[in-house]
Amino acid sequence: MAHANETETPSKPKAMKKRNEEASRQWKALFGRFPKSEKAFGSKRKNGLVGSEVSCTKAKKHKPAAGFKGREGFNNVKEKISAYSDPEQRSRAVRTNSPPPETVVAFKPPIKDSKSSAAKGVWKNLLDGSGPRRGSASMRLFKENKILVAAAKSAGFWRHTSVVDYDTIKDKHNPKLKKYGIAPKALSQWHWFFVATKSVFPIEKRNDALKFTLKFDKFQLAQGKCTDMGKSKGKQIYSYGCDGVKQLETAARKKKAFILQTLEDTHEIREKRLKHAQAHKEGMVHRGRATMRFVDLEGKEVFYSGMPIGGEHDWDYHDCNFIERALECGREKKWKATCVRWREVKVHQGRWAIFVGGELHSSEPMGNLKRQDYLLVADQMATKLSPVSYRVELKGIQVLTDGENETSGKETLRAIASELSKT
Numbered sequence: 001m002a003h004a005n006e007t008e009t010p011s012k013p014k015a016m017k018k019r020n021e022e023a024s025r026q027w028k029a030l031f032g033r034f035p036k037s038e039k040a041f042g043s044k045r046k047n048g049l050v051g052s053e054v055s056c057t058k059a060k061k062h063k064p065a066a067g068f069k070g071r072e073g074f075n076n077v078k079e080k081i082s083a084y085s086d087p088e089q090r091s092r093a094v095r096t097n098s099p100p101p102e103t104v105v106a107f108k109p110p111i112k113d114s115k116s117s118a119a120k121g122v123w124k125n126l127l128d129g130s131g132p133r134r135g136s137a138s139m140r141l142f143k144e145n146k147i148l149v150a151a152a153k154s155a156g157f158w159r160h161t162s163v164v165d166y167d168t169i170k171d172k173h174n175p176k177l178k179k180y181g182i183a184p185k186a187l188s189q190w191h192w193f194f195v196a197t198k199s200v201f202p203i204e205k206r207n208d209a210l211k212f213t214l215k216f217d218k219f220q221l222a223q224g225k226c227t228d229m230g231k232s233k234g235k236q237i238y239s240y241g242c243d244g245v246k247q248l249e250t251a252a253r254k255k256k257a258f259i260l261q262t263l264e265d266t267h268e269i270r271e272k273r274l275k276h277a278q279a280h281k282e283g284m285v286h287r288g289r290a291t292m293r294f295v296d297l298e299g300k301e302v303f304y305s306g307m308p309i310g311g312e313h314d315w316d317y318h319d320c321n322f323i324e325r326a327l328e329c330g331r332e333k334k335w336k337a338t339c340v341r342w343r344e345v346k347v348h349q350g351r352w353a354i355f356v357g358g359e360l361h362s363s364e365p366m367g368n369l370k371r372q373d374y375l376l377v378a379d380q381m382a383t384k385l386s387p388v389s390y391r392v393e394l395k396g397i398q399v400l401t402d403g404e405n406e407t408s409g410k411e412t413l414r415a416i417a418s419e420l421s422k423t
Contacts, residue, residue, distance in 0.1 A: 133237050136229055137189070137381040140240040141165075141395040143248060144379045148397050149327065151419035157412065160400040161327045164378065166337065167235075167393045168320035172313075173341070175388040184384060187228065191221040191242040192380040193255055195262045196354060197409065198398060201371040203359075209338075210369065214356035214376065218344060219258040221245050226383060238383050238391070252420045259377075259417040261351075263410055270353065272297060277347040281310025296348060304349045313352075315342040317392075322360060324398070336361040374398040375409050377416060 132138035145163065152161045180186075196216040203211050226241035245251040276297055284292070294302045294309050317340035325332045340358035347353050378396020385391055399416075402408040 133229060133232060135239055136237050137226065137240045137383065138237070138393060141379055141381060141393060144251065145395045147248060147252060147420070148377060151416050152397050152399065153327070154419045155415035157399050159328050162324045162398050163327065164322065164324050164376070164398050165395040166320050166322045169318045170315040170342065170390050170392050172388045173316050174314065178387055180387050183387065186384055186386065187226050187238070188384040189226040189238070189241050190223050190382045191245065192382065193219045193221050193258055194376055194378045194380060194396065195219070195259055195413070196376045198374040198376045199371065200360065202369055207366065208361060210360045210366070212358055212360055214354060216354065217262055218352040218354050220350035221251060221254055236391070256417045256420045259413050263413055273347050274345060274353055277310040277345065279310070281308050284308060294349070302349050307346050309346050309348060311346050313344045316340070317342055317358070333362070373401050375401050375412050
């Protein structure tokens with residue numbers, strides 16, 4: 001007699017057992033037979049061992065049943081069942097394993113989706129090398145630029161906006177140290193964000209070139225270390241290795257904050273900030289890897305490391321193509337940027353004041369051009385190649401503004417910032 005605390009396993013109902021046997025017989029009729037380990041699996045099922053690593057490992061060694069060879073066998077069974085239009089005939093064919101009738105089922109081609117076709121086209125361009133490589137810094141610039149373009153369109157600057165980009169090398173103008181020292185090593189990478197004014201005006205007694213200048217701010221979005229992804233169509237590809245703005249939404253929020261900082265500035269505040277930063281550097285006693293202390297114009301105390309606030313960089317940019325593509329008509333204009341001299345001063349933690357000058361040459365006739373002023377909002381990737389040279393890629397938008405009216409540029413910036421917050 002069993003004890004009271006012992007539980008007896010209930011027997012399986014006869015109807016369920018009969019149903020399982022019927023299903024087993026039908027599948028045997030379709031596939032021929034089960035593997036030899038059917039009985040072994042039955043005993044394991046009773047002992048609760050089905051699904052364990054032992055049973056799964058042994059199951060991999062079993063040969064497939066006769067008449068069932070992967071996907072081909074499955075399609076044969078599927079055709080045998082679908083050949084019958086009547087459900088009763090279909091079930092009878094499964095039970096008796098009778099051959100299908102001679103009727104042919106018409107093939108229905110899949111419906112072509114326009115969205116899936118467009119997505120396939122995008123992926124094809126990425127895979128065959130005609131687009132930026134996935135995971136690269138160029139791909140990140142492409143995504144960031146899409147957000148800026150969408151913000152400019154939503155703000156209503158469709159007709160006066162162009163997409164701009166360049167890819168070149170910059171070298172230190174007068175390098176004092178040609179070794180890394182305590183500076184960041186090769187393949188260090190920076191993600192910068194520009195809020196600047198670009199002015200283009202003719203050069204006296206010259207009809208083959210224009211002079212351009214860039215002023216205002218450069219902000220550091222993130223910093224990290226990238227990897228070399230090899231070459232594609234003769235161009236060296238580097239991964240995106242910056243930490244801090246892995247998500248595009250995070251970058252958009254930071255960009256909005258940077259634009260608002262620029263909107264609060266006046267010419268007098270910029271001059272005071274620059275002089276205050278230079279005085280901070282002159283008063284420093286110790287420089288190096290140590291954390292440094294800085295008090296800004298508002299009396300806010302900041303602790304930072306890296307390049308001392310008030311420090312300067314002086315770069316010579318290699319000649320490169322500066323491409324402008326109008327959003328309204330898609331017309332592309334290619335300029336040759338030469339004699340580019342780039343100076344910048346660190347005025348706060350992660351913020352630099354830039355002063356850039358150079359020449360733009362065009363193969364097309366320029367005619368009588370007047371001075372034009374633009375607002376430049378762009379992302380730049382800087383990858384360190386050696387102690388004195390960097391690879392720089394820029395992609396962004398420029399909006400035509402009224403240079404004599406300072407309010408025009410600020411209104412444009414404020415509208416773009418409000419649209420960035422909606423991303």
